[in-house]
Amino acid sequence: MTLPAEEAARLTPNAHMLGQQGSARALNTPALVLDLDLFDRNLSRMMAHCEASGLGLRPHAKTHKSIEIARRQLDAGAVGICVAKLGEAEVMGRGGIGSVLITSPVVKEDAIRRLIALNNDMPDLMVCVDNIDNAEELARAASPERGNARALKVLVDLDVGLHRTGIAPGEGAAKLAAFIAASPGLEFKGLQAYAGHLMHVADYAERRDKSLAAMKMLGDMRDMLLEQSISCDVLTGGGTGTWDIDPEAGVLTDLQAGSYLFMDTEYNAVSQKDGAAQAFETSLTIQTTVVSANTPGIATTDAGIKSMATDQKEFRIASGAPEGTAYFLFGDEQGGLLFSDKKESEGGEKHSLKPGAVLNLETPHCDPTVNLYECYHVVQNGTLVDIWPIDTRGRSA
Amino acid sequence: MTLPAEEAARLTPNAHMLGQQGSARALNTPALVLDLDLFDRNLSRMMAHCEASGLGLRPHAKTHKSIEIARRQLDAGAVGICVAKLGEAEVMGRGGIGSVLITSPVVKEDAIRRLIALNNDMPDLMVCVDNIDNAEELARAASPERGNARALKVLVDLDVGLHRTGIAPGEGAAKLAAFIAASPGLEFKGLQAYAGHLMHVADYAERRDKSLAAMKMLGDMRDMLLEQSISCDVLTGGGTGTWDIDPEAGVLTDLQAGSYLFMDTEYNAVSQKDGAAQAFETSLTIQTTVVSANTPGIATTDAGIKSMATDQKEFRIASGAPEGTAYFLFGDEQGGLLFSDKKESEGGEKHSLKPGAVLNLETPHCDPTVNLYECYHVVQNGTLVDIWPIDTRGRSA
Numbered sequence: 001m002t003l004p005a006e007e008a009a010r011l012t013p014n015a016h017m018l019g020q021q022g023s024a025r026a027l028n029t030p031a032l033v034l035d036l037d038l039f040d041r042n043l044s045r046m047m048a049h050c051e052a053s054g055l056g057l058r059p060h061a062k063t064h065k066s067i068e069i070a071r072r073q074l075d076a077g078a079v080g081i082c083v084a085k086l087g088e089a090e091v092m093g094r095g096g097i098g099s100v101l102i103t104s105p106v107v108k109e110d111a112i113r114r115l116i117a118l119n120n121d122m123p124d125l126m127v128c129v130d131n132i133d134n135a136e137e138l139a140r141a142a143s144p145e146r147g148n149a150r151a152l153k154v155l156v157d158l159d160v161g162l163h164r165t166g167i168a169p170g171e172g173a174a175k176l177a178a179f180i181a182a183s184p185g186l187e188f189k190g191l192q193a194y195a196g197h198l199m200h201v202a203d204y205a206e207r208r209d210k211s212l213a214a215m216k217m218l219g220d221m222r223d224m225l226l227e228q229s230i231s232c233d234v235l236t237g238g239g240t241g242t243w244d245i246d247p248e249a250g251v252l253t254d255l256q257a258g259s260y261l262f263m264d265t266e267y268n269a270v271s272q273k274d275g276a277a278q279a280f281e282t283s284l285t286i287q288t289t290v291v292s293a294n295t296p297g298i299a300t301t302d303a304g305i306k307s308m309a310t311d312q313k314e315f316r317i318a319s320g321a322p323e324g325t326a327y328f329l330f331g332d333e334q335g336g337l338l339f340s341d342k343k344e345s346e347g348g349e350k351h352s353l354k355p356g357a358v359l360n361l362e363t364p365h366c367d368p369t370v371n372l373y374e375c376y377h378v379v380q381n382g383t384l385v386d387i388w389p390i391d392t393r394g395r396s397a
Numbered sequence: 398m399t400l401p402a403e404e405a406a407r408l409t410p411n412a413h414m415l416g417q418q419g420s421a422r423a424l425n426t427p428a429l430v431l432d433l434d435l436f437d438r439n440l441s442r443m444m445a446h447c448e449a450s451g452l453g454l455r456p457h458a459k460t461h462k463s464i465e466i467a468r469r470q471l472d473a474g475a476v477g478i479c480v481a482k483l484g485e486a487e488v489m490g491r492g493g494i495g496s497v498l499i500t501s502p503v504v505k506e507d508a509i510r511r512l513i514a515l516n517n518d519m520p521d522l523m524v525c526v527d528n529i530d531n532a533e534e535l536a537r538a539a540s541p542e543r544g545n546a547r548a549l550k551v552l553v554d555l556d557v558g559l560h561r562t563g564i565a566p567g568e569g570a571a572k573l574a575a576f577i578a579a580s581p582g583l584e585f586k587g588l589q590a591y592a593g594h595l596m597h598v599a600d601y602a603e604r605r606d607k608s609l610a611a612m613k614m615l616g617d618m619r620d621m622l623l624e625q626s627i628s629c630d631v632l633t634g635g636g637t638g639t640w641d642i643d644p645e646a647g648v649l650t651d652l653q654a655g656s657y658l659f660m661d662t663e664y665n666a667v668s669q670k671d672g673a674a675q676a677f678e679t680s681l682t683i684q685t686t687v688v689s690a691n692t693p694g695i696a697t698t699d700a701g702i703k704s705m706a707t708d709q710k711e712f713r714i715a716s717g718a719p720e721g722t723a724y725f726l727f728g729d730e731q732g733g734l735l736f737s738d739k740k741e742s743e744g745g746e747k748h749s750l751k752p753g754a755v756l757n758l759e760t761p762h763c764d765p766t767v768n769l770y771e772c773y774h775v776v777q778n779g780t781l782v783d784i785w786p787i788d789t790r791g792r793s794a
Contacts, residue, residue: 012794013484013487013507013511014507026506026507027794028483028484028505028511028794029505029794030793030794062729062730084730085730087410104688104730105688105689107686107687107688107753108423108426108686108753109423110410110411110414110424110425114410131689131691131752133752134752159691159692163691163692163695164697164731164733165688165689165691165697165731166689196728289504290504291502291504291562292527292561292563293528294527294556294564294565300561302482302501305706306765306768306791306793307793309702310708310765311707329708330561331561332459332768333481333501333793334501336561354530355502355504355528355530355531356504356505367703367729368702368707371703371729372769373791393791394769394771396427396699396703397409397410397425397428
């Protein structure tokens with residue numbers, strides 16, 4: 001889908017370059033650049049993997065925050081999408097994305113009002129709950145006596161070791177599920193279990209062992225509910241770090257991977273089964289330009305703290321700089337390049353780049369990097385071919 | 398100025414609470430909350446300080462990114478505003494802010510085209526230059542022969558030790574100034590010198606000594622130019638870290654402070670003259686809500702990596718949590734609270750907070766935190782009284 005020109009121009013000063021040959025290197029920067037061919041390969045690869053494994057794919061849209069990308073995922077065969085926050089679900093719903101799971105609890109009084117209003121408009125909305133007080137509040141707000149269009153579909157979020165959200169497996173979780181199943185305003189749909197603490201365990205074997213153990217906790221909880229005649233349609237969780245481990249566990253009905261579309265420095269650092277190469281390619285980069293180079297040995301770019309996630313400190317240059325160049329944050333608005341020495345055969349001095357030189361960085365951590373930008377600059381064969389808005393950017397409430 | 402209701406609702410789910418008593422604690426969160434009384438005090442204090450010191454105030458709008466706040470600064474007596482990037486200047490110009498200085502170089506071909514177009518619309522735009530190639534490109538693009546409405550006003554950016562942007566003081570800088578002064582398309586306005594590496598030097602005496610030395614470099618350069626009959630109308634620089642040192646240096650014509658309006662954990666940590674208290678108060682906070690609390694000793698909030706700057710790692714709770722509670726990042730979407738022990742007289746166990754509990758954090762670093770949000774929730778006496786858009790959010794290109 002192509003945006004109206006006026007809307008594209010509101011999102012980026014580069015909209016007028018659409019379709020111009022070679023425009024991918026002429027962009028006003030910093031710019032978030034998505035390589036369409038690599039993106040498509042990642043999209044297809046994960047879908048094919050899920051189909052072959054008998055798993056549904058419910059990709060997490062907290063990564064991409066884009067209606068266009070969600071639509072492409074659904075068109076490819078995804079069973080629905082996940083979002084982290086209610087504000088994202090509202091935007092996705094207005095954008096025509098029907099099947100949305102909110103993976104975090106919604107607790108505030110006004111937020112519960114918004115949730116019920118959204119559920120009245122969206123037949124296929126689901127939300128996670130991890131405590132009985134919250135479930136009671138949702139049950140009251142969603143009650144059919146209040147004239148609501150339908151029951152609110154609810155998953156119990158199970159804590160399988162991360163301790164961030166979720167209720168511990170056992171009697172408490174069973175009681176919570178039973179309460180939901182018995183509430184006229186609510187519809188019990190199943191369990192969520194996200195082992196976020198395991199996604200970036202660097203060693204494959206260790207990641208596999210721990211992940212299988214976490215999934216066993218989920219499977220045991222499912223069986224415990226079944227003994228009480230509560231069945232789970234949905235068992236959802238997993239991520240890009242466990243994409244090839246979750247099928248082996250045989251518990252999940254669907255996989256919540258998000259980062260596989262883009263990849264980033266964090267996920268590129270984790271090892272794969274049998275030492276294999278990464279199955280997914282780095283499709284998303286930050287394009288930046290050298291703006292100042294008056295001090296020998298260093299240069300200054302236009303991408304700093306406001307243009308990339310800084311929760312981890314490794315910044316990798318994907319292309320455009322001499323080998324051995326290091327990237328560092330040079331304040332809010334700028335980055336720095338620290339050049340390596342040239343070989344003696346090259347003259348023995350430091351490498352350098354002049355103002356105007358263009359380079360691309362891996363996103364250090366893709367989700368919070370995407371959340372800084374208004375749009376993706378979609379490129380193919382060196383040309384800017386599309387602008388995709390980051391529709392749920394900043395929708396954390 | 399009050400936003401149309403529809404526009405406010407596009408920015409925040411909290412717009413419908415405007416004017417409701419007590420609404421400041423009922424917000425959908427995370428939300429950026431600005432205390433109007435503290436903000437006004439900071440605004441007035443810096444303006445009064447500059448007036449008393451004979452300095453102009455040219456506040457840096459890279460901090461607040463808001464047309465409404467820029468307007469309030471100008472109404473209070475500021476001589477103009479600064480922005481870091483061209484994209485910010487475009488938005489400020491369209492918003493009716495007349496006097497804008499772009500503090501970073503504009504080097505890319507398409508960006509120079511945009512700059513000249515903007516200058517034709519804005520009589521009081523200025524830009525910084527730090528190398529001769531860039532100056533030549535600007536001179537060509539701004540040439541009166543191309544039908545431009547006016548010359549482009551240019552400052553030479555001087556490197557007084559940060560080595561990020563700027564040209565070293567001396568002959569090269571003098572040549573650059575002379576070239577600009579002699580170019581029909583350009584108008585030489587003076588010098589910028591920002592000692593960004595000194596702003597957060599924690600010790601006041603050390604900060605003062607180094608800052609006075611940096612300002613002496615600027616003064617010497619001014620004198621060198623004057624010997625060549627090139628005079629500087631504008632000598633701009635300084636910041637919140639040197640607000641009370643710059644008048645003593647007696648070099649700057651105007652002060653570029655930005656963070657003084659809001660303050661943050663970084664600036665709150667630097668010491669003041671004679672060990673005095675901070676002159677500026679923490680007017681800006683991140684409001685967040687506990688969303689999960691199933692694990693003893695910790696709780697989970699709704700403000701994580703996507704809701705605050707993470708370039709520094711100290712997260713301080715301003716209000717709403719028991720004494721001794723620590724805040725940590727719990728992933729992209731959530732924060733964590735680590736509770737301290739209760740006193741024995743209180744029962745000897747850990748403190749706790751339940752889902753729904755509201756707390757406010759200092760912004761760890763205000764500029765990149767503001768850049769994550771769509772708007773300020775302006776509060777007074779516990780009530781949400783206004784919504785101010787963050788107009789130049791994400792305008793880094």
